[in-house]
Amino acid sequence: MKKMFEYENVTGLHLELTTKCNAMCPMCNRNFKGKPRGDLPISELTIKDIKALLKPDFIEKLKLISVCGVYGEPICCRDLKKILRYIYKCNPNVDIDIYTNGGLYDEEWWQDLARITKKHNGTVIFGIDGVDETHSLHRRNTDFNTVIRNAKAYIDAGGKAGWDFIVFHHNEHQVEAARKMSEELGFQAFQIKKTSRFLKNLYEHDEMLDSTILGYGKHPVYDSNGKKIYDIELPENKEYRNTSEDRLLELIKEYETIDKYFDAVPIDCGAIKSGGIFLSAEGEVFPCCTVYQQVMYKVIHGVTDPSELNEYNLYLKDNLSAYDKSIKEIVEGTFFKELYKSFSCKSIALGKPKSCTRACGKNLDVHACGHTTKIKYSGGKKWKGISSWTNTLVVGYMILRTKKNTTMTKRHLNKSKRCLKENIN
DSSP states (O other), X not given: OOOSOOGGGOOEEEEOOBSOOSOOOTTXXXXXXXXXXXXXXXXXXXXXXXXXXXXXXXXXXXXXXXXXXXXXXXXXXXTHHHHHHHHHHHOTTOEEEEEEOOOSSOHHHXXXXXXXXXXXXXXXXXXXXXXXXXXXXXXXXXXXXXXXXHHHHHHHTTOEEEEEEEOOTTTGGGHHHHHHHHHHHTOSEEEEEOOOGGGXXXXXXXXXXXXXXXXXXXXXXXXXXXXXXXXXXXXXXXXXXXXXXXXXXXXXXXXXXXXXXXXXXXXXXXHHHHTEEEEOTTSBEESOHHHHHHHHHHXXXXXXXXXXXXXXXXXXXXXXXXXXXXXXXXXXXXXXXXXXXXXXXXXXXXXXXXXXXXXXXTTOOTTSGGGEEEEEOSXXXXXXXXXXXXXXXXXXXXXXXXXXXXXXXXXOOOOOOOOOOOOOO
């Protein structure tokens, strides 16, 4: 195992450009009961910020940059294109993957983005969770037809694109229809994503986390007035469920509670193995987005459950701002060292980081590649080569290998009853 943490081993960056978002996805941590969380700082990195935070010598050493929001939507960053041009100028060979809901701007904007990314190994991954109205049941405040129009404009202009489809009960009957559409439109690949967010109900207990509101397998959806309007539910077809589900239930049975499992499991840090770090929209550096979000449980969510606060308590001991210190100083500084030491604590109560036991515990990884099915289309249409996205899925900079040459083994389910339609806020 590599030593925790060494700047010279950093080759990957997970970059959150903004905490602004045009959507209102019910399972996103930026939202609570139909509204953005009140303590969420609305931040956005400008090209001036990026030049101050990410120096050319640092960018030159990177192999992959994942522009993916934890609390925000990347295309809401007004300087996105300027930032991409700057990064590519510093390192023309770096792979950049941009994850988006695709719900903003006109076709010309997306054509211009394609002109930037197609010169390099850049890929845009569109999150599209259904066909027609079904898409907006989860991707609230986005319009399916607008997203498809934008994706088509990007692809037709030579951009490489992927389609991420998160499967729920209300859209599982549309998986195959969406896959066919992705191929017809010229997407490079189609990925079935099996969300782990329903599993939070089994290990999160603080009432400020909306995963605790309903029982396992359901998540409430609220309108902008805080009125519950329907539930998002697990898919019935187990083929589309996160494959950690059965394992997690087995561990609860074996250890009596999931908390006892977290106390016992050794941590095999994915950030160390992959050589990745996370940069927040406020310019702070963390090992990964999972640790960052755990710290924000206190800062933004107002969580008070002591089992959720070990990472936050370490955060208070250091300054992680890349405005004040170099990335090298931060990566080799107090927070990163203390976090690594805490891996050896005997229990969560004694300081073991809960986010790391959950995401990088040796006996369970709810984010691992077995929870996705990727269909790659051979030949391509307007591009050569394969982007980093089709080879590797990066979650919190754990590099997770996906299965090669995956094909659909079952036909989609018979169309189920249509979900209740809802008005977009």
